[in-house]
Amino acid sequence: MFLAKISGNVVSTQKNTYLQSHKLLLVKKIDLNGNYIDNKDEIALDLIDSGIGDTVLVVKEGDAVQQILGHKKAPVNTMVVAIVDDIAIQE
Secondary structure, X not given: OEEEEEEEEEOOOOOOHHHOOOEEEEEEEEOXXXXXXXXXXXXXXXXXXXXXXXXXXXXXXXXXXXXXXXXXXXXXXXXXXXXXXXOOOOO
């Protein structure tokens, strides 16, 4: 899993049958201070209605995504699983 910030939406006129009712988002990895780790965007499936600018927790593991979706038919291995409200680190 990793922290990320939503940077955009993915719009497609044709999708895999098992993705037709789901939203796809562009995410960029961030560190614990909210700074971008790199400039790479990744596409993630979103079932929790997050939006551009949200800090989110992303899982990048095919088995976890399959368990959440309840089937193995969708070609997905990256999914937004939580919106992060706050990060508190105790030293």
